[in-house]
Amino acid sequence: MIQRDEQTATVADREDAGAFVRKPVAFDTRITSDGSSPWPVEPERYRLIVARACPWANRAVIVRRLLGLEPVLSLGITGPLHDERSWRFHLDPGDRDPVLDIEYLREAYLRADPDFTGGVTVPAVVEVASRKLVTNGFQQLTLDLSTQWTAYHRPGAPNLYPEHLRAEIDEVNAEVYRNVNNGVYRCGFATSQDAYERAYHALFGTLDRLSERFATRRYLVGDTITEADVRLWVTLVRFDAVYHGHFKCNRQKLTEMPVLWAYARDLFQTPGFGDTIDFGQIKQHYYGVHRQLNPSGVVPVGPDPTNRLEPHGRAELGGRPFGDGTPPGPPPPEERVPELAPA
Structure with missing residues (x-):
């Protein structure tokens, strides 16, 4: 199948x-x-x-x-x-x-x-x-x-998986995968109340620990963007548009978790992150394909994605996004996504 x-x-x-x-x-x-x-x-x-x-x-x-x-x-x-x-x-x-x-x-x-x-x-x-x-x-x-x-790799490419941090990155990635990346799916596709609640509590328990971690550090491991940030962020950026409602991950929206919300905005505004996101296609897929969760296939209009461009204040925590490297240039024209517009 x-x-x-x-x-x-x-x-x-x-x-x-x-x-x-x-x-x-x-x-x-x-x-x-x-x-x-x-x-x-x-x-x-x-x-x-x-x-x-x-x-x-x-x-x-x-x-x-x-x-x-x-x-x-x-x-x-x-x-x-x-x-x-x-x-x-x-x-x-x-x-x-x-x-x-x-x-x-x-x-x-x-x-x-x-x-x-x-x-x-x-x-x-x-x-x-x-x-x-x-x-x-x-x-x-x-x-x-x-x-x-x-x-x-391009000149100035960042080191996303530095050898001296790999053990820590792997450890963090394992928990994030289990409870966050896959955790939202464990909530959304659970077919019993107990299974759903276990996944729900594991998800938000991990998000709470991540909020504490990010209160004093800009990035997940070390002082630059690494593979760990990439893996966490792709779930966070979809959280309010899909996982909060569609997958019943509804203790809070990301916008109601101040530290994680600021972290997500910081990366959204970093070249290579927000410029890969098409919220229209994200919502079309989840709400249009998962008919067992959304039988009507109706795709929600909101939430407004433009708030991801609001100031995040995370730079004051220090850190160097690309380490000794440089940001990537603009994406090729054929790979560009639509600009954000109010819902």
């Missing part, structure tokens, strides 16, 4: 008395620079396929942009809506990816494994020449962009 969400198990796949359980990805092959994988790092050989709606894909878009990999790793963008046949390129002319010449991402999965029947997810990396899926290993992909593609 095709998965009907970014990396989720199907609604029927439940364990632990109604708890949502995320299935592992199907293709976790890595692209490496040291010969340890059948897929070597090579410019223009691969195409990164994402959806603007998906937080897991958003991570890859941000990291690719911060590192300046646009010239060597092209970007294909599916539309926000899909059906049982998987993510579809319905925003492109002729409803086909202009490079891979496929209508559904599933076609690349079947080229890699003709007998594949599992979930089709983004982000995914596809070899352009063969149009075969290489990997949909979303957890490792961004780390490899930082560590395996260094020969093609």
Whole structure:
């Protein structure tokens, strides 16, 4: 059965008395620079396929942009809506990816494994020449962009996964993934009251601890933006638009958590973060595809996204966003998202 969400198990796949359980990805092959994988790092050989709606894909878009990999790793963008046949390129002319010449991402999965029947997810990396899926290993992909593609990083690219902080980044990422990134899904797709409440309390308990942490430090680990900030932020930026109402994560809105709200605004206003976000597509996907949660398919108009441009005051905590590096330049014209407008 095709998965009907970014990396989720199907609604029927439940364990632990109604708890949502995320299935592992199907293709976790890595692209490496040291010969340890059948897929070597090579410019223009691969195409990164994402959806603007998906937080897991958003991570890859941000990291690719911060590192300046646009010239060597092209970007294909599916539309926000899909059906049982998987993510579809319905925003492109002729409803086909202009490079891979496929209508559904599933076609690349079947080229890699003709007998594949599992979930089709983004982000995914596809070899352009063969149009075969290489990997949909979303957890490792961004780390490899930082560590395996260094020969093609732009001048001034930040170090998002510095060696001396990796143990701490990995530890923080594990809790954030369990209780926040995946935690919102555990709330939204729980099918029992107990499972929902466990996920709810774990989510907000972690957000409270993060608020305490950010009260005295600008970034999650160290004094610069790292992989840890990227992973946390993609959930925070979607919180009020989707997770608060649609997934019943409704103790508070992000705008009602002052420290986290300021942190989220700080990153939204940082090049490479807010300029990857399309709130229209985010809401179209969640409210339009999750018919088990929103049977009508009606997409809410609000909340107003422009408040993310309000001053955040976080610079007074110190920190250097890009360390010894520099901000990325503007995104390529074909990758630009709509400017924020009042709801």
